[in-house]
Amino acid sequence: KAGVTQTPRYLIKTRGQQVTLSCSPISGHRSVSWYQQTPGQGLQFLFEYFSETQRNKGNFPGRFSGRQFSNSRSEMNVSTLELGDSALYLCASSPRNLAGGHYEQYFGPGTRLTVT
Amino acid sequence: QQQVKQSPQSLIVQKGGISIINCAYENTAFDYFPWYQQFPGKGPALLIAIRPDVSEKKEGRFTISFNKSAKQFSLHIMDSQPGDSATYFCAASMRAGNTPLVFGKGTRLSVIA
Numbered sequence: 001k002a003g004v005t006q007t008p009r010y011l012i013k014t015r016g017q018q019v020t021l022s023c024s025p026i027s028g029h030r031s032v033s034w035y036q037q038t039p040g041q042g043l044q045f046l047f048e049y050f051s052e053t054q055r056n057k058g059n060f061p062g063r064f065s066g067r068q069f070s071n072s073r074s075e076m077n078v079s080t081l082e083l084g085d086s087a088l089y090l091c092a093s094s095p096r097n098l099a100g101g102h103y104e105q106y107f108g109p110g111t112r113l114t115v116t
Numbered sequence: 117q118q119q120v121k122q123s124p125q126s127l128i129v130q131k132g133g134i135s136i137i138n139c140a141y142e143n144t145a146f147d148y149f150p151w152y153q154q155f156p157g158k159g160p161a162l163l164i165a166i167r168p169d170v171s172e173k174k175e176g177r178f179t180i181s182f183n184k185s186a187k188q189f190s191l192h193i194m195d196s197q198p199g200d201s202a203t204y205f206c207a208a209s210m211r212a213g214n215t216p217l218v219f220g221k222g223t224r225l226s227v228i229a
Contacts, residue, residue, distance in 0.1 A: 004159070033216060042205075042219055042220070042221040042222055043160070043205060043219040043222075044219075045216040045217065045218075048216060056215065056216050058216070090159050090160070092159075104150075104162055104165075105162070105217065106161075106162070107152075107159030107160045107161065108159050109157070109158055109159050110159050
């Protein structure tokens with residue numbers, strides 16, 4: 001199976017702009033999670049989508065949003081970019097189902113966002 | 117979010133030696149503890165995971181040791197190789213509520229010849 005793909009891989013934006021990142025999960029996976037990775041804060045959970053519904057949300061401001069499409073592909077959007085939003089944004093897909101339990105997460109290579 | 121504390125921040129090990137990375141958690145409801153390996157320019161990859169009903173799990177050169185009473189778990193890399201040089205993250209989650217993974221801050225491992 002093909003792995004998790006993320007586009008674009010690199011992005012440079014200016015403060016105040018908005019950005020949309022895309023993630024295609026592993027075929028058959030219905031859960032997509034997004035994480036922000038920075039040297040100072042490490043890996044921080046943004047949100048998770050399952051069957052087009054947000055199931056969990058991390059402690060990030062409302063400028064960070066996401067959605068999931070019927071084919072499980074997901075996008076995240078950051079509006080009014082700030083310098084502190086510069087980070088590696090990682091998408092992870094999982095085979096989990098609504099019955100719950102633990103599930104392996106498979107990460108994509110990430111999108112490196114630089115805000116100037 | 118409940119914290120997972122990871123140490124050391126960086127580690128240098130001779131080739132053939134044992135690399136040991138430790139993590140401690142606070143929330144006793146955590147019941148799934150994976151370790152991830154990340155190479156530069158790549159996303160984290162699941163290495164090995166353990167549940168608290170066992171005290172140790174081994175996969176090849178990688179072993180997780182789990183101490184439920186101390187709320188600690190550790191990753192041991194036996195016969196460390198230069199190809200093991202990467203950043204390692206511990207994480208934890210709990211079944212209830214399908215909660216997301218909480219990650220430690222990471223350990224940068226360098227294995228030198």
